[in-house]
Amino acid sequence: MDPHDRLFLMTDPATHKVVSMCTGPDDHGRCPRASEPPYDCVGLRMIPAAGSAADGLPFTVTATADGRCPLAWLNDPAPGDGDLDSVRPESAP
Numbered sequence: 001m002d003p004h005d006r007l008f009l010m011t012d013p014a015t016h017k018v019v020s021m022c023t024g025p026d027d028h029g030r031c032p033r034a035s036e037p038p039y040d041c042v043g044l045r046m047i048p049a050a051g052s053a054a055d056g057l058p059f060t061v062t063a064t065a066d067g068r069c070p071l072a073w074l075n076d077p078a079p080g081d082g083d084l085d086s087v088r089p090e091s092a093p
Helices: none
Strands: 007-011 018-022 045-050
C-alpha cells in the first residue's frame, strides 16, 4: 500500500487534541518520522483516519522493540489469511 494513501491522527491522551499526523510505515515497515526508536508516537493515542482496515478505531502506542514502525502491524496479514499451516494449533500433528 502506498503510505500516502493513509492518514493517522496522533492525539494527546490527556487532552484529546491532535498533536501531529502520520502516514504510517513505509513498504519496509520503517517509521517515516524517525530512523530508530524512540518513535514520536509512543505514548500517544492514534486514530486511523483514512486508508487502513482500522479506520476510526483508536489505539495507544505503548512501545516497539523490534525497530519496526509501531503501526507496521496494520500491514501484516490478518490471522487466518494465506497459509493455513501458520495458524494450525500446536496440538495438531
